[in-house]
Amino acid sequence: MGIQERKEREKEARREEILDAAYKVFVAKGLAGATVDDIAAAAELSKGTIYLYFRSKEDLYLAVTNRGLDIMLGIFEATAAQGGDPIRQIWNLSDAYNSFYEEHREYFRMLAFFENPEMHDTVSEEMLAECQTHDAKVWGFVSGVMKNAIDAGYLHAGLNPLEVGMMLWSNSTGLLRQLDRNEEYWHARMGIDLRKTLRMSNSFLLEAMMTDKAMQLYHDQLIHHWPTRSQEKKS
Numbered sequence: 001m002g003i004q005e006r007k008e009r010e011k012e013a014r015r016e017e018i019l020d021a022a023y024k025v026f027v028a029k030g031l032a033g034a035t036v037d038d039i040a041a042a043a044e045l046s047k048g049t050i051y052l053y054f055r056s057k058e059d060l061y062l063a064v065t066n067r068g069l070d071i072m073l074g075i076f077e078a079t080a081a082q083g084g085d086p087i088r089q090i091w092n093l094s095d096a097y098n099s100f101y102e103e104h105r106e107y108f109r110m111l112a113f114f115e116n117p118e119m120h121d122t123v124s125e126e127m128l129a130e131c132q133t134h135d136a137k138v139w140g141f142v143s144g145v146m147k148n149a150i151d152a153g154y155l156h157a158g159l160n161p162l163e164v165g166m167m168l169w170s171n172s173t174g175l176l177r178q179l180d181r182n183e184e185y186w187h188a189r190m191g192i193d194l195r196k197t198l199r200m201s202n203s204f205l206l207e208a209m210m211t212d213k214a215m216q217l218y219h220d221q222l223i224h225h226w227p228t229r230s231q232e233k234k235s
Contacts (some may be wrong), residue, residue, distance in 0.1 A: 015053050018043050022060045027106045031061050031113070058122040061113060062131050068107025069134040072100045076141055083185065086149035087206070087214050093145055094172060094202050098195075101176045109180065137163065154214040164209060171201055 021043035025034045036057050040047045054060045079096040080089060100107045114131070139162065146161035155164065173197040178186065186192040207215070 014049075015032075018045070018050060018053055018060070019064055023064050023106075026061060026064060026110070031057070036060075055124045055127070056122060058139075059124055059127040061110070062127050065107070065110045065113060066131060066134045068104060068110055069138055071104055071107060072097075073138050073141060075100050076138070080141075080145065086152045086154040087210065087218060090149055090168070090206060091202075093142065093227070097169070097172055098176070098198070101180070105180065108156060108176070112177075142169070149214075153211055154217075154220050155209045156211055159209060167205055168202060171205055172198060174199065184213060229233070 018039070022034075022039045025042050028034075029038065034057065036047055036050055039057075039060065040050050050060075054063060065173045075096045076093060079092045082092065082203055084092060114135070142165040143161040146159075146164040149155045150157065150159055150161060150164075179194040179198070183194060186194050208213070210218070215225070
């Protein structure tokens, strides 16, 4: 290994150490409550060293969030590798997003930063570009799954694959946030099982876009009959 290559590896390892420390601090204190001093202390580095790698606290926050996007994409890819017809692929993708929420809830919460444009003014152009690259990989994958279903005649021709993915994602995200923040309220006071509601609403959305070919294939699994992947494994 050459000197330059070793230096690059050491630099990348240090960057990952900073991100590990930043994740712990952000989870404990949130973006507003955390400081670069906190992160430097957690990483056992000087504040100046942190700034050699990241221009601001917000840049650090988004770098950690990009890790979450990479984890999400990995879960999506592993799920798609299980195979299945195009409709099953879409439904499994929905399940995979739910799994990401259940298994990586802190990253799920951090992703909300992307929806606050006013916060982007504090982020460097380089970090925004890096975020767009990670985001594009996720949406490219999702769009590809939807396109396959359209091309195979399972979803109506003329649909925009990205719009289909956006509709299903928006529905899931909205209900998952309610589940994350207000599950007890909806369950105890309103008698609503948000997980069941999530599956039902995604089913309604998907069925509205399915062709007769797909409807015939899934005649016995419409609306509330959709099984979870865990149920499928038991059967």
